[in-house]
Amino acid sequence: MAIISVINQKGGVAKTTTSVNVAASWAKQGKNVLLIDLDPQASATKAIFGDTDFDKTIYDVIINRLTPEEAVVRSESFGFDVIPSEIMLSGVDIQIAAHFGRERILKKKLELIKKKYDAVIIDCPPSLGLITINALMASRDIIIPICPEYFSAKGINLILETLRNIQIGLGHKVGVRGIVITRYKDRKIAREVIDKIKQEFGIRIFDEYIPDNIAVEESHHHHLPVLAYAPESKAAQAYYDLSRELWEL
Amino acid sequence: MKSNPLFFDSTKFRGDIVIVDIELSGVELNEGETLWAHVMRNDGSEALVQMISVGVTNQPIKWTAQSRLEYLQRAKVEFLIKSGEELVEHSEIFVITASYTIPLTWDRAVLAPQDDKVEELSPNDTEEISVELRVGEDVGTAINTNTATEFVVEEQLPTASIEIEATQFENTNLVKPDFKDLE
Numbered sequence: 001m002a003i004i005s006v007i008n009q010k011g012g013v014a015k016t017t018t019s020v021n022v023a024a025s026w027a028k029q030g031k032n033v034l035l036i037d038l039d040p041q042a043s044a045t046k047a048i049f050g051d052t053d054f055d056k057t058i059y060d061v062i063i064n065r066l067t068p069e070e071a072v073v074r075s076e077s078f079g080f081d082v083i084p085s086e087i088m089l090s091g092v093d094i095q096i097a098a099h100f101g102r103e104r105i106l107k108k109k110l111e112l113i114k115k116k117y118d119a120v121i122i123d124c125p126p127s128l129g130l131i132t133i134n135a136l137m138a139s140r141d142i143i144i145p146i147c148p149e150y151f152s153a154k155g156i157n158l159i160l161e162t163l164r165n166i167q168i169g170l171g172h173k174v175g176v177r178g179i180v181i182t183r184y185k186d187r188k189i190a191r192e193v194i195d196k197i198k199q200e201f202g203i204r205i206f207d208e209y210i211p212d213n214i215a216v217e218e219s220h221h222h223h224l225p226v227l228a229y230a231p232e233s234k235a236a237q238a239y240y241d242l243s244r245e246l247w248e249l
Numbered sequence: 250m251k252s253n254p255l256f257f258d259s260t261k262f263r264g265d266i267v268i269v270d271i272e273l274s275g276v277e278l279n280e281g282e283t284l285w286a287h288v289m290r291n292d293g294s295e296a297l298v299q300m301i302s303v304g305v306t307n308q309p310i311k312w313t314a315q316s317r318l319e320y321l322q323r324a325k326v327e328f329l330i331k332s333g334e335e336l337v338e339h340s341e342i343f344v345i346t347a348s349y350t351i352p353l354t355w356d357r358a359v360l361a362p363q364d365d366k367v368e369e370l371s372p373n374d375t376e377e378i379s380v381e382l383r384v385g386e387d388v389g390t391a392i393n394t395n396t397a398t399e400f401v402v403e404e405q406l407p408t409a410s411i412e413i414e415a416t417q418f419e420n421t422n423l424v425k426p427d428f429k430d431l432e
Contacts, residue, residue: 104260129255165255168256
């Protein structure tokens, strides 16, 4: 089973959009998928379930109030299981700071259910704290969504430094499955940034660039994966192809 | 590593034994050489571990070896290059704080091959080679001309033209050949 974190400390790079649409595409391809919303802003939870409040969330799992199985909710429209998030998660770093093995809480919890799934996708918060460390310690690989803008390369450096520090200090090596180019507009600056990333980092950039497409935003409002909301759109096709490319790695 | 508590293992106390990956970059070996990590622990015990290459084709070669060390305690590491049992070169001694992976760099100078094998210079090779000549008590300097095989004495010594097999002096300008028979 693959556990993959979708991570970028920078906000607004389509982490949540990438997480839910890759998960939905895998589900469409017959995979049994679990999505864990680890962002206290609960963007993935809201994109999937709207404004529904959940009593049982990943927060309860992290503080050991629930088993992960008890917090799982099925989304029929997306076709996968979800462990939702809530704003309480934003304070959990302080709660677990003195916990023995605080970096491996999520990893241990996932041991209990990982046999049920072909893949687990973790939508990480746009920050580096104990919650993100937990996601990385539980993951075998990460994917990095980036918008090809001027400061994108700096963000990648920060992520790679974090991975290196985790390897040095915590003894866990996380692989980088690749970079997903999101919100792509065919402009000179975007092409230049992508070329720079290719030259500077020895990291795969997935062939499928996700275009800047209104269908993606609209699909969130309708609480559907873009593949269901606008199956003919370029974004839907790009996410579907990306999910196949990702699975084959 | 920065002292960021996020990156310390909360399940280990200072002094717990952990297996540490010692990683070294910046070293390329000549044929027949081996690379070793000489680990000196705080308690006075030592270990000599051979390093293995984990090079990736398009990146510089990286070497790694594992050793048991006390977590977050100081230790010392020095790297040795051996040819058979003979010590060829050693690095400075690195003082480390033990965590799971210790990345180190040793910029080993590129050394000439240690054996007698030398490459033949082509006649057009313009690499400058100077040779100090001693004829009796006189000292002179010969430098190569446009060809790599002909040397002309420039100063002090009586004008002479000496043909030398340039292949004897590959990569050096400090050769002091014995030219007694020129006297």
